[in-house]
Amino acid sequence: MTSMLERLASLNPFHSSTPAWARDEDAWALAARKRNRMLAAKLKVKSGDGQSFVAATYHMPCLFDVPIQRQAKAIHAVLLRDALKMRFPEESALVLAGDFNTKPEDSELDLLKTGRLPESDVAWPPPREEGPDFASWQNGASLQLHSAYAAALSSEPEYTNYAWIEGSPTPFRATLDYIFTTSAIEVVQVLPLPQVPSGDPVLPTAEMLGCKALEKFSWVWNDAATELFDKMAKNWKKERAGSLRQMPMSCSSRPRFLDAETEGQLTIDVMRMGSMKGVVKVWYRTVDASGEAGVNYEKAFGELIFGDQEYRKSIDISIIPTPDGWNPLTEFQVKLFDPEDCNLGNYLHTCRVKLIDDDTFPSSKYFEELRRPGGIDEISSVGLFREYWKLCFTFRGIGSRTAVNLIFDQLKNAFRYYMLYLNMYMVDVLFNLQDEEAKHELILPSRVDTAYLVAVAYLLPTLVLHVWDIMRAVMDVEGRLQVLLKSYLFRRYLNYSEESRQSVAPPDMLVALGAGAEAAAKGYAHVMPLCQQVGQLGVFIYFTVSENPGATYLLMAMPSVMAVFLLWKLCMREDPAEPEVSAHSLAAEVCQRYRLVADYSKRSKVNDAFDELTETERADTVPLNVASVNNDYFPAWLGPLFVSAYIVIDAGKVFEGELSLGTFLATVAVMRDVSSEFGRLYHLILELADLMISIRQLTLYINKRTDLRPRKAVNRERRALTKEARNEVMRDATLKHPDGESTAFKTDLIPIKLVDVSYGWDPQKPIFKDVNISVPQGKLVAVMGAHGTGKATLLKLMGGTIFPNKGTVFVPAHLRMLHVTQEAVILNVSPWQNLTFGASNPDEVDPMRVRHICQRLRMKAVLEMIEDDLRRVEDPDAEKQKNLVFINSSWQDSLTYSEKVKICLARALLMNPNLMVLQRPLHHYDDATGDLVLNLLKEHVANRGLELPEDSILQRRPRSCFLTVESAKDAQAADAVWYIEQSSIRALKPEEVTDEFFTRRISRHGRNAVVEHNENNNNISNETC
Incomplete structure (x- = not known):
């Protein structure tokens, strides 16, 4: 104690x-x-x-x-x-x-x-x-x-x-x-x-x-x-911290770590930074996310003790092997907490672990087919649906509820059997006034009392069925499965490779996440009413065999005819044409690119194309509707035909007393019901055939390739290189920053570098070939080169959005990276949530820092929009916003384009990553505003975060920034320059980038042609790329 x-x-x-x-x-x-x-x-x-x-x-x-x-x-x-x-x-x-x-x-x-x-x-x-x-x-x-x-x-x-x-x-x-x-x-x-x-x-x-x-x-x-x-x-008013005593820090080596389920064990490195003197301690524990302890991994909890001069510890976590077959992409977290004699990093005290599953959805039975382009067409619909249904049945909360539904749905069949006997009892006993023997079969002494009891018996089944239907609605098997399928598909889409993402149009993915997932869940749930219908037919057949064996041949002939008709219709059935999908795609395209249509005055043409597609779709549905009506009337005709035949055959038996009236009427009702139920069964099977299209599409999308394997390989390589580089800097006690700058953490001396990097779509014409270059952390690096030399590609490689064909883009594994596109990307959420989107905990964002950054970027319109949010964050009684709240995007219409771009830049600065990669961030502004933005980026690098206290700068890690520049002046303001030329990258000093150098090497190949005078032939030439 x-x-x-x-x-x-x-x-x-x-x-x-x-x-x-x-x-x-x-x-x-x-x-x-x-x-x-x-x-x-x-x-x-x-x-x-x-x-x-x-x-x-x-x-x-x-x-x-x-x-x-x-x-x-x-x-x-x-x-x-x-x-x-x-x-x-x-x-x-x-x-x-x-x-x-x-x-x-x-x-x-x-x-x-x-x-x-x-x-x-x-x-x-x-x-x-x-x-x-x-x-x-x-x-x-x-x-x-x-x-x-x-x-x-x-x-x-x-x-x-x-x-x-x-x-x-x-x-x-x-x-x-x-x-x-x-x-x-x-x-x-x-x-x-x-x-x-x-x-x-x-x-x-x-x-x-x-x-x-x-x-x-x-x-x-x-x-x-x-x-x-x-x-x-x-x-408590959120004031900045005063002077903190310098203390060692413990942090996880990477906020995102990938591991395969088949490896059996996960190892996470924990690094100690700063002073290595004395003993420091920190506790760790696992936290469930989509993965669960005891199901996907073994729960881990313990204490790490770093001895004097000890700078690395590891946490081992056992991964629980999963049964063969597809499993959803699962995640869990490992958190450091309760440090003793040290501090945790502000960001890297949590490691997110993803478990990769290479099996195909819905099972590995069709692995080869699903890995081949177009291979899904080789899979039979029945086989695919069987594997899909088996997989869904194994989902937690789905299988048990399905079993309960399958069992209790047979209550309706039991009550149908019960009602048949009740009707027979009323005809043959209760209301059979001529037969004195029937009087002895009364349940109560008088016919009136027995009639009252039968009336109550008529109500009881409805009450029980009502209660059961309420229970089934609460269990909501279809709705629960729909949520799971949407979650699995959306999680998969977020991890698509670039190739997979480009192969699926956004409107198609939206349809799959909406109506597609709903239809797939409905297809699974369709099995339950199908089983109920089959059970009901079994009840009718059993009743006829036990009570009126002579009519069995008619009752058996009816489902046989129906089955032949059903098989014939399924064989003759063709996949429906897709004009509706084309019209939907056209509408989505126009909504996204309306300005283009309007500017080129093509509204009428686009409208005509849309009308043509919708009219074609309507015309194509007319034959289908006629066929549907005929199909509906087949069981409607079949029932009366068989009832008529039965009346002709067995009516004489009733007159002669060989068959009771109640049995005769019950058999007629059975035949009528069999016809009706076969009609329902027929429609259920046809609906299921339609729903198979969605299941097939869902299978195709979930099995698209992800970038998890490449990211895992990059992660493992960076971890190994970081460990090697850290061992080297820790061994050398005399090692200092190449520029003589002071640093509290030796790990910050590990440079960012490209080692033998090659990249390109065409091996014969690579964008980069065997590139080797490095730069220390904490630098503003200007990337420049002629048009088409690969500046954007280089920044994507640095930001981790694409991966090299060969070689290594080495960024120390513990650094947080952010790639910022040139285009303004604004979410349909509030301005405040757009600005704080990158924060790990938006509720803890310093409102004064948000205000100051917006003021320094001269975002007057945005400041007016977020004024209420700034007051809300400062108000202790205000309601917190834990999740993104998507709203109408009309507020964006009042902003200029440059203001939207500034929101993206402010969002990046507020996130405060260790490595920030910006695609042409100065392209959107005039010279004065461009200089302002560049100076803020320089301050972000120099101060290790914009609008953070200067007195605690040594407690923060270096901030590096790579950006594309478009003038010699901007390049000269950087700490280093990377010049791209002929599939290679050369490091330049900023002072080497003169106006003449930029004009001859960069601008002449850009959008502005340079006019040169050729002294030999006095010709004027325009040189463009």
């Missing part, structure tokens, strides 16, 4: 998950001078088997010289919440919280119930609030706790807190802040403990707590406490 308390009581106030505004060393020092205290609690374990646990915690700092909203109490709350939730991810705590040194009338927070006095205490129960004794009771309770404090410490507290007593809404004064305990514990007495002047806590012992230490704890987390902590955190 003591060791657990030590860990909880010695939580580092400089916790990585604590916001920067809560890491103010001066605030903590002031709190210590004000006799920052801890709490210990005397407890009583209740009777029963419940597990007990209690934690003594920091007393929050109280800064009386600032407004209540800015008190350092929020530091305390955030620390406790984050540390305890991460330390015990599957457990929770019952939080007993007080009013934190504020009077209730001064607090806008909804307070929680806190410490309580035992009922045996003389001060219990409290008097009524309106009574004259209530005030004296409050004072007595307060004095009692003061006495307990004095007895433990031989001194009186400097100040008191307000707390709640159970059963009373009115607070009383008490030295009480937080107790974390369980429902198996009864709080008997609260004992605050002081801190020594240094701020080190006095740790309570197990004897002081008065409870037995347990190895396992059962916690109960109060959701209201979490909400309260969040409000408290927002109450």
Whole structure:
């Protein structure tokens, strides 16, 4: 128990998950001078088997010289919440919280119930609030706790807190802040403990707590406490951190790590940066995402201890082999938390793991066919549907619900059998007044009473079926499967390779994610009514065989004729033409590129083409509609024909008494129902055949190739090269930055480089061939070259959007990269969510930083749009926006193109990546605005992040930036220049890029032709690329 308390009581106030505004060393020092205290609690374990646990915690700092909203109490709350939730991810705590040194009338927070006095205490129960004794009771309770404090410490507290007593809404004064305990514990007495002047806590012992230490704890987390902590955190004004003492840092080597399910084990490197002196510790744990512990991987939880001069540790996680067959792309996370004597990186304390599955959807049975272009056409529809149905049945929550549906759907068939016998009973017994023997078969003494009972019996099946149909609607097998299929397809699409993404038009993918997934889920669910229909036919056949064997041949002949007709129609059936899809594609194309159509005055032509397509589609459906009507009438005619034949054949038996009237009428009803049910079965099978088109399309899209394998190969190579490079820089104690710049982390000395890189679509004419070049981290690199030499391709290679055919683009594995396109890409969300899209947690974005960056980019219109959002983020009671909220994009219409481009640039600067790659970022502006943007990019690199405190620059990692330039002046402003020429890249010094050099080597090959005078022949020539 003591060791657990030590860990909880010695939580580092400089916790990585604590916001920067809560890491103010001066605030903590002031709190210590004000006799920052801890709490210990005397407890009583209740009777029963419940597990007990209690934690003594920091007393929050109280800064009386600032407004209540800015008190350092929020530091305390955030620390406790984050540390305890991460330390015990599957457990929770019952939080007993007080009013934190504020009077209730001064607090806008909804307070929680806190410490309580035992009922045996003389001060219990409290008097009524309106009574004259209530005030004296409050004072007595307060004095009692003061006495307990004095007895433990031989001194009186400097100040008191307000707390709640159970059963009373009115607070009383008490030295009480937080107790974390369980429902198996009864709080008997609260004992605050002081801190020594240094701020080190006095740790309570197990004897002081008065409870037995347990190895396992059962916690109960109060959701209201979490909400309260969040409000408290927002109450604290988010000021930038003061001077932080330089500390070592631990971080995961890469925020995104790829591993195959077949490898069996995953290894994640954790790097220690900064000072290597002393011992530092950090905890780690796995967190479920789409992958689940115990299903896809073995849960991992533990502590990493870095010894003196030790700079690398590894975490091994076992991957659980999955059964043969297709499995969806799954992810989980590995998080570092609770560092001791170190800090975590702001971004790289979480590693996202993707498990790659190379099996084909829906199974590996058709692996070869699905890997060949057009191979899906070689697969039979029946075979594909069988594998698809088997796979969907294995999905969690689908198989069990399907089984329940299949079983209980037969209730309808049982009730149909029940109703047939009930009808026979009414005809042959209840209303058979001529037969005296029938009177003995009455259920009740009189016919009237029996009629009442039969009336009730008629209602019961409907009631039961109604209840079952409600249960089936709640289970919603089709809807659940639809969500899964959409999720799987969308997840797959996000990991498509460039080739796969270009092969699927966006409108087609939208159809697949909408109507396509719905139809595929409906196809799976169609099996259940099909089974119900087959069971119903079985009931009819059984009834006829058991009650009227003479009519069996007619009843058997009817389904035989229907089956022959169905097989004939399926064989004659052709795949439907697709004019509707063409019209849909045309409409989508026009909607996306309306401006082009309007500018070239082609509205009428496009409209005529659309009308022609829709009219063709209408005309093509007329024969189909006629055929559908004829198909519908086939079972409608078949039933009356067989009923007529039965009447002709067996009517005489009824007249002669060989066949009862009830049996005869029931057989007629059966034949009529068989005809009707075969009609339904026929339509279900035809619908299923139509739905197979969507299942086939879904199969095609899910099996498109992804870029996960290339990314995994690049990731593995970068990890290995980073490890090798880091070992080298750590061994060389004399190694310094090539430019003599100071650096707190030796890992920052690893350069960014291209090693033997070749790339191109045509091997005979490569864009790059055997390129070798490097640049230190923390540089602004200008990329230049003549038109068509591969500037955009180089930046895509640097940004990781494409991969070289040969060689390595080496970016140290722990650096976050961002590729920013030349075009303005704006989401249909609010301006605020567009700006904060790259933030790991948009709710923690510093609103002042957003405001300052927008102001410096002169984004006046955008600032007006986000003013409400800036106020909302600063308001602690405002509702958080956890997910993207897609809205109408009309707000974008009021922005100029340059303003839209600035949103993209501001979004990138706010994300603050280690390596930022920008495609022609200055192309959109005039010279003055271009100079402004370039200077901000230079400041971003020099300050290691734009609009961040200069005094903490050494705590941040270098920022590198690659951009395409279009003038000599812009190239001269960079730290380095990469010049592309003849499939190679040459490093230049910025001062080498003179106006003459740029004119002769760059501009003459660009869009502006250069006029040259040829002295030999006095001709004027225009040289263009």
